[in-house]
Amino acid sequence: MLHTGNVRYLVGLLVLHATSLKAEWxxxxxLKREHSLTKPYQGSGFGVPNWDxxxxxxxxxxxxxxxPDQKSKQGALWNxxxxxxxxxxxxxxxxxxxxxRDLFGDGFAFWxxxxxxxxxxxxxxxxxxxxxxxxGDTYSxxxxxxxxxxxxxxxxxxxxxxxxxxxxxxxxxLGGCQVQFRNMNHETWIAIRYExxxxxxxxxxxxxxxxxxxxxxxxxxxxxxxxFGMSATTGDLSDxxxxxxVKTYELDTAAGxxxxxxxxxxxxxxxIAAAPKEKKEESDRPSMSGIxxxxxxxxxxxxxxxxxxxxxxIYQNQQENNRKRFx
Numbered sequence: 001m002l003h004t005g006n007v008r009y010l011v012g013l014l015v016l017h018a019t020s021l022k023a024e025w026x027x028x029x030x031l032k033r034e035h036s037l038t039k040p041y042q043g044s045g046f047g048v049p050n051w052d053x054x055x056x057x058x059x060x061x062x063x064x065x066x067x068p069d070q071k072s073k074q075g076a077l078w079n080x081x082x083x084x085x086x087x088x089x090x091x092x093x094x095x096x097x098x099x100x101r102d103l104f105g106d107g108f109a110f111w112x113x114x115x116x117x118x119x120x121x122x123x124x125x126x127x128x129x130x131x132x133x134x135x136g137d138t139y140s141x142x143x144x145x146x147x148x149x150x151x152x153x154x155x156x157x158x159x160x161x162x163x164x165x166x167x168x169x170x171x172x173x174l175g176g177c178q179v180q181f182r183n184m185n186h187e188t189w190i191a192i193r194y195e196x197x198x199x200x201x202x203x204x205x206x207x208x209x210x211x212x213x214x215x216x217x218x219x220x221x222x223x224x225x226x227x228f229g230m231s232a233t234t235g236d237l238s239d240x241x242x243x244x245x246v247k248t249y250e251l252d253t254a255a256g257x258x259x260x261x262x263x264x265x266x267x268x269x270x271x272i273a274a275a276p277k278e279k280k281e282e283s284d285r286p287s288m289s290g291i292x293x294x295x296x297x298x299x300x301x302x303x304x305x306x307x308x309x310x311x312x313x314i315y316q317n318q319q320e321n322n323r324k325r326f327x
Contacts, residue, residue: 029089034081035228035248039063053077055119055231062244066108066124066232069098069240074124076231077243078116084224084261087251089193092230093244096138096150096182104182105139105237107150110192111229112222114159122163124231130159131226131267134192134201138182139237141168152179152190152214154201156222156269174199174269175215181205187244190214195251197221221268224261 034050040061041048048059057075058065066075090110098104109123113131120126123135138150153176155169163169181188186207193200199220202211228248232241253259 029249029251032248032250035079035083037243037246039245050080051077052080052117054117055124063095063242066230066241066243067234069238071234071236071238073234073238074119074231076117076119076124076229078229079227082225082227083112085250086224086259086262087195087253089191089249089251090228091189091191091247093187093189095188095242095244096136096239098183098239103237104239106233106235107135107137107139108230108232108241109136110134111231112226113229114226116227116229124233125229127162128159129157132156132222134190135169136181137168138239141166148178150179150182152177152201152203154199156220156267158267174217177214179203179205179214182239194220194222196257219270221265223263223265223267225263
């Protein structure tokens with residue numbers, strides 16, 4: 001028979017164990033190795049199984065560097081295998097570092113998109129993409145009083161919307177948070193969780209192995225069969241952007257929730273339809289005002305010409321009448 005003291009001790013251990021599990025990252029789901037990256041990696045020139053890389057990307061044994069700390073570089077890393085599961089979570093161990101303290105850029109992005117391996121202007125990948133982008137923007141192009149940079153944000157696109165660099169994607173942003181992830185001496189992580197049309201972004205910037213919330217939003221519809229990728233870019237300012245590891249999990253779907261693939265739907269969120277209209281209105285206003293200004297100026301010039309011609313004719317007529325009177 002167990003003594004009362006022993007029972008209390010065992011109960012205490014169980015409570016402590018349960019608490020520690022709750023505080024740690026969730027690892028009970030199914031690791032998808034074909035969508036994951038773990039070191040050590042093979043050296044440059046030997047490739048990475050299930051992944052392609054392009055641009056300035058360099059593979060070392062301990063990390064994959066998308067861009068060096070040099071100006072005007074672009075690099076990307078793309079999974080070769082499309083994701084066929086409805087609910088998933090990706091945990092990315094990354095590092096952004098540079099030699100400057102105040103001026104640095106431009107940033108990196110995680111992608112779940114229909115297109116892959118297309119270098120472009122949106123943090124190293126193409127604009128007008130179809131799918132999901134999680135952007136780690138380190139340089140502020142738009143003086144936004146609401147937050148500072150670095151800034152973590154999300155955008156869903158169906159191929160019809162352009163990312164607005166000048167305003168740091170403000171009009172198409174699903175949500176975001178200010179996160180200080182640059183030049184850390186410990187590991188930095190972000191987690192992208194997509195479950196039952198709900199997108200949740202979390203991070204661990206304090207090396208505590210516990211997720212801190214960034215933001216969460218519902219009503220995000222993403223097709224199956226898209227590709228995971230990561231890209232980064234530098235411009236006049238620079239940073240080194242490194243991927244240390246990627247862990248992809250298939251989430252355990254609750255009973256009654258559909259598990260079948262849905263490759264034929266279009267990416268959808270509340271900002272996809274609204275953003276182009278707002279942007280079009282903004283772009284239409286200066287063009288319409290320019291046309292009106294041009295027409296008004298044209299009418300004024302034509303009026304001046306007509307008045308001038310009439311004045312000259314009247315003047316010549318008066319001169320002719322004066323000569324006749326003189327003779």
